[in-house]
Amino acid sequence: xxxxxxxxxxxxxxxxxxxxxxxxxxxxxxxxxxxxxxxxxxxxxxxxxxxxxxxxxxxxxxxxxxxxxxxxxxxxxxxxxxxxxxxxxxxxxxxxxxxxxxxxxxxxxxxxxxxxxxxxxxxxxxxxxxxxxxxxxxxxxxxxxxxxxxxxxxxxxxxxxxxxxxxxxxxxxxxxxxxx
Amino acid sequence: xxxxxxxxxxxxxxxxxxxxxxxxxxxxxxxxxxxxxxxxxxxxxxxxxxxxxxxxxxxxxxxxxxxxxxxxxxxxxxxxxxxxxxxxxxxxxxxxxxxxxxxxxxxxxxxxxxxxxxxxxxxxxxxxxxxxxxxxxxxxxxxxxxxxxxxxxxxxxxxxxxxxxxxxxx
Numbered sequence: 001x002x003x004x005x006x007x008x009x010x011x012x013x014x015x016x017x018x019x020x021x022x023x024x025x026x027x028x029x030x031x032x033x034x035x036x037x038x039x040x041x042x043x044x045x046x047x048x049x050x051x052x053x054x055x056x057x058x059x060x061x062x063x064x065x066x067x068x069x070x071x072x073x074x075x076x077x078x079x080x081x082x083x084x085x086x087x088x089x090x091x092x093x094x095x096x097x098x099x100x101x102x103x104x105x106x107x108x109x110x111x112x113x114x115x116x117x118x119x120x121x122x123x124x125x126x127x128x129x130x131x132x133x134x135x136x137x138x139x140x141x142x143x144x145x146x147x148x149x150x151x152x153x154x155x156x157x158x159x160x161x162x163x164x165x166x167x168x169x170x171x172x173x174x175x176x177x178x179x180x
Numbered sequence: 181x182x183x184x185x186x187x188x189x190x191x192x193x194x195x196x197x198x199x200x201x202x203x204x205x206x207x208x209x210x211x212x213x214x215x216x217x218x219x220x221x222x223x224x225x226x227x228x229x230x231x232x233x234x235x236x237x238x239x240x241x242x243x244x245x246x247x248x249x250x251x252x253x254x255x256x257x258x259x260x261x262x263x264x265x266x267x268x269x270x271x272x273x274x275x276x277x278x279x280x281x282x283x284x285x286x287x288x289x290x291x292x293x294x295x296x297x298x299x300x301x302x303x304x305x306x307x308x309x310x311x312x313x314x315x316x317x318x319x320x321x322x323x324x325x326x327x328x329x330x331x332x333x334x335x336x337x338x339x340x341x342x343x344x345x346x347x348x349x350x
Contacts, residue, residue: 074292144197
């Protein structure tokens with residue numbers, strides 16, 4: 001008499017187990033039963049985020065920042081977005097939403113990093129301008145002072161040379177007079 | 181108080197000083213200018229042996245065609261580029277420098293390229309694989325290079341393209 005209860009209980013437990021197994025397998029990214037429109041919206045949002053990230057990378061690059069790492073991240077975003085489109089095309093809205101969300105998250109991170117790099121690049125450029133702005137006048141003044149004293153020294157030496165020549169000429173004339 | 185006297189010496193000195201300032205100013209300005217870069221984007225297609233030869237000319241339906249499709253960015257900034265592979269027939273849809281081909285798109289590849297970067301789809305060492313599912317003579321494989329214009333937020337045709345002619349047998 002108790003055997004049917006066991007069979008029912010066993011079948012029930014098996015059903016529950018299989019259900020959760022399939023749910024966890026299907027929803028490995030935590031997106032189960034996603035509507036097609038939600039997946040489409042997530043992909044469009046992610047693509048929009050990608051373009052915003054690209055804009056901010058261009059901004060940082062214009063400011064003189066090294067954006068090599070950000071370009072790598074942008075390509076990661078692009079690959080994830082491709083995956084999302086693939087999943088969406090195959091009707092896997094959960095997978096599409098998952099990849100789109102990952103893509104958007106990295107794109108948002110790129111925007112933050114690009115802004116930081118831009119700020120650093122502007123700071124470095126300003127520092128360079130200050131250094132150039134100070135060093136150029138200092139170099140010019142140093143050259144002018146050098147030229148001034150160099151010229152003065154040269155003139156003084158020339159005058160002394162001429163004076164010595166005159167003294168020597170007078171002495172030679174004196175010598176000639178005494179010997180003559 | 182020292183009285184300034186414009187002698188020949190001071191005149192020469194002032195002239196040399198002004199010349200030095202001018203030369204130094206020009207040198208600093210020239211050094212701070214960005215280097216001129218020739219701006220262009222390029223696309224190229226190589227054969228299965230990664231050389232500009234041995235391109236497939238005759239294939240069977242469904243037979244894989246391996247080609248290396250590369251892009252180069254010399255725009256002096258990061259670029260988002262797209263390569264469209266189109267399949268046309270009998271020279272009916274050859275693109276021009278301003279107008280892309282009207283042939284249907286077989287595959288699309290996108291990539292962010294850093295300034296001065298060259299990239300080959302589908303990655304280093306991996307050629308692009310194309311399979312044609314219809315027999316015919318004089319099929320054209322067209323490779324078009326597009327770029328993303330961040331102002332209009334759309335892809336624009338660069339006017340750069342390559343093509344391969346194929347006979348596909350059944």
